[in-house]
Amino acid sequence: MGRNKLARFKANEENRNVVQEGKEIFERIKGNWGKEQFHNDQPLVVELACGRGEFTVGLAREYPEQNFIGVDIKGSRIWKGSTIAIAEGLENVAFLRTQIELLERFFDEKEIDELWITFPDPRPRDGDEKKRLTSPRFLEMYKPMIKGDGIIHFKTDNTGLFDYTLELLNSREDIKDLVYTHDFYTSEFKDDHHGIKTRYEAIFSEKGEKIKYLKFRFK
Template identity: 75%
Template sequence: MSRKKLVRFAQNELNPNVVQAGKPIFEEIKGHWNEKQFQNPNPIVVELACGRGEFTVGLGREYPSQNFIGVDIKGSRIWKGSSTATAEGIANVAFLRTQIQQLEDFFGEGEISELWITFPDPFPRDGDEKRRLTSPKFLDMYKPMIKPGGLVHFKTDNTGLFDYTLELVQAREDIEILAFTHDFYQSEMKDDHHGIKTRYEKMFSDKGEKIKYLKLRFKD
């Protein structure tokens, strides 16, 4: 392991906005994010596969009356968002280091107000369908964690994953599609995201890839 990663991992251990194994809060946080992490009753917004945390931190800047949690397993990536939030004094941002498959171990029923799935691995092979973050397995896991009427947002550059997801949710009776587009930055929805782009999104956009976006909610 490189010295740079070791330094970043050590800083994650010290940063209070990082929730990870080895910290007492890691075992206690489920159902208690407002109380134990943020010390306020504000709505909780979660970003999955947050990477370096650009989007999580950007949303935190724009919406100080909400709490934002980026989830990723890569500690060296989380370090970037954690350090940025700390340096800027953004107290409504935190990061959870865990496998997304374990998400239900960290959020109680109805604890999440909004969920963002941003540029996940598309896992294009048919045998990898269960690993896609928009597969039935994952959608069923998210559903009880999201409060009634809570939103789910999905952004990707991958046409195959987007079409797979759109077809899947259109067939589900427990999901209401609120909006979708195959070209987000040419749509009327583009201003809703305040121009916040992750490093990967900017890379894809600069190459001419069209960004796809889907907004939905689970029915009561």
Template identity: 75%
Template sequence: MSRKKLVRFKENEQNPNVVQTGKPIFEEIKGHWNEKQFQNSNPIVVELACGRGEFTVGLARVFPGQNFIGVDIKGSRIWKGSSTATSEGIHNVAFLRTQIQQLDQFFGEGEISELWITFPDPFPRDGDEKRRLTSPKFLDMYKSLVKKGGVVHFKTDNTGLFDYSLELVRSREDIELIGSTHDFYQSEWKDDHFGIQTRYEKMFSDKGEKIKYLKFRFID
């Protein structure tokens, strides 16, 4: 492991806006994010596969009256968003280092007000369907964690993953499709991200890839 990574991991251990194994809060946080992490009762917005946290931190800047949590397993990536928030004095942002498959171990029922799934691994092989973050298994988990009426956003550059996700959402009676587009920046939904672009989104866009976007909510 490189010295740079070791330094970043050490800073993650010390930074209070990173929730990860080895910290007491890691075992206590489920259902208690407002109380134990943010010390307020503001709505909680979660970004999955947050990477370097550009979007999580960007949203926290725009909405100081909401709490934002980026989830990723890569500590060196989370370090970037964590250190940016710390240096700018942004206190309504945190990062959870864990596998997304274990999300329900860290959030209580209805604890999430809004969910963003941004540019996840498409897992294109049929045998990997269960690993897609929009597969039935994950949708069922999100349904229990996102409060009634809470919106789920999904962005990807991958057409196959988008079409798969859109078809699945349309097929479920417990989901209301709010909107979808194969060209986000030419759609009525383009302001949904408030001009915030991640490093990967900019890279895809610069290559001419159209960004796909899906917006839905769970219903009874």
């Protein structure tokens, strides 16, 4: 393991805005994000597969009256967002280092006000459907965590994953207020994220890929 990674892992152990295994808060955070991490009762917005945290941190800058959590398993990635948030004095940002499959261990029922799924691994093989972050398995996991009027956002460059997700949502009876576009930056929704781009989104856009986007609520 390189020295840079070791240094980043050490920083994550010390940074208060990183919640990960080995810290006391890791075992008691479920249902207690406002009390234990942010020390307020502001709305909670969660980004899955946050990577380096550009989007999580960017939203936190725009909305100081809300709390933001980026979730990813890669410690060397979330170190970047964690370090930037600390340098900028953003107290409404935190990062949870865990596998997304284990998300229900860390969020109680109705604890999340808004959820973003941004550029996840498309898992194109049929045998990997259950691993897609918009598959029925994951939707059923998210549903109890989201407040009644909470919005779920999904962005991707992958047409196959987007069409799969759209078809799935249209087939379910527990979905409402579903809207979507196959070209985010020419759509009426382009201001939903204040121009904040992740590293991967910037790469895809520069290659001419159209960014697909949808949002919905559970009934």
